[in-house]
């Protein structure tokens with residue numbers, strides 16, 4: 001007889017149930033998070049976790065791979081339809097591993113990477129000194145214009161000419177504006193460098209056509225599959241046929257061992273869902289909700305990096321409106337009323353990354369719950385109320401009530 005998780009391990013079962021309840025009863029607004037469907041959850045929790053399948057479909061080191069081959073082929077085929085790439089590798093365990101494999105495919109240790117600085121919205125895996133990428137490669141970083149909060153492409157071009165990189169990275173974790181991938185292509189071509197577009201955050205927006213697609217302007221496109229695309233935890237790499245073998249062997253055996261087929265099953269299911277027409281509507285609403293929040297927060301006197309957003313996230317710069325409130329304290333005050341966001345550095349940051357002067361707010365998760373612009377505006381108002389009076393108990397009680405009400409009206413899982 002099968003024994004349930006609760007019967008076998010009540011401690012882990014209780015922690016899992018508590019986490020599920022936390023997700024139901026709070027508004028998850030961390031921009032990199034989302035809520036996958038029950039079908040993706042089910043696919044991830046399957047016997048596929050038992051299978052070793054080093055290699056690629058039809059070409060494995062182990063027997064018994066005929067069914068997992070089918071799972072991986074489906075995920076690859078759907079990804080090709082979603083993003084229009086010639087070649088797709090769905091095996092990276094995460095977005096960081098996807099970037100690692102691209103670096104391994106075309107760079108030697110000591111080669112040069114030009115990427116966006118972490119405090120201006122970049123990612124650890126783009127060459128930060130605490131990450132392997134900053135330790136193996138020589139890294140130079142570009143920044144946003146301190147006045148406008150937008151990328152300064154002229155400065156980027158000059159920096160590329162001075163530094164002569166082997167690889168230029170576009171893409172970010174906290175830059176609220178679209179990237180001009182064509183300009184990145186031109187700049188990379190001018191210095192004879194590869195262009196990697198890391199679309200980790202915007203995979204879903206690109207797939208839905210809400211955001212520009214870098215596939216034709218980049219040699220490599222990498223992403224995370226658990227963010228806006230809502231396909232469960234993992235990574236993905238896309239490239240042209242000419243780099244297919246290099247990328248595949250950089251993933252396995254270069255950077256990883258056996259693929260996580262249960263996760264690849266989740267990716268395939270999530271990609272299938274994203275091919276449905278309803279996903280386009282979802283992605284458009286993610287952006288509309290973020291813009292509605294941005295408008296309301298600005299009306300309430302808050303400053304946003306770049307003044308607003310083109311995508312699923314906003315970056316609130318507290319320095320002008322609330323000079324004594326740190327990102328850390330703001331995150332804490334919002335969490336106390338059930339709005340889960342993250343503290344975030346802002347361009348020109350003077351506080352440490354553990355304290356910061358900003359918060360990043362994302363709409364993918366609440367939009368999955370069913371929020372439209374009116375709900376997004378209500379949340380913006382309660383965020384502004386709490387930031388204005390972080391120690392006021394009456395304000396906090398009212399905000400908590402609104403969060404409770406919204407969570408009940410828009411459950412994550414029924």
Ligand SMILES: *Cc1c(COP(=O)(O)O)cnc(C)c1O
Nearest residue numbers: 094095096123172173198200224
């Ligand atoms: C999230 C993210 C990644 C990958 O993160 P993982 O946690 O490794 O999946 C890579 N690049 C950017 C820009 C990101 O935002």
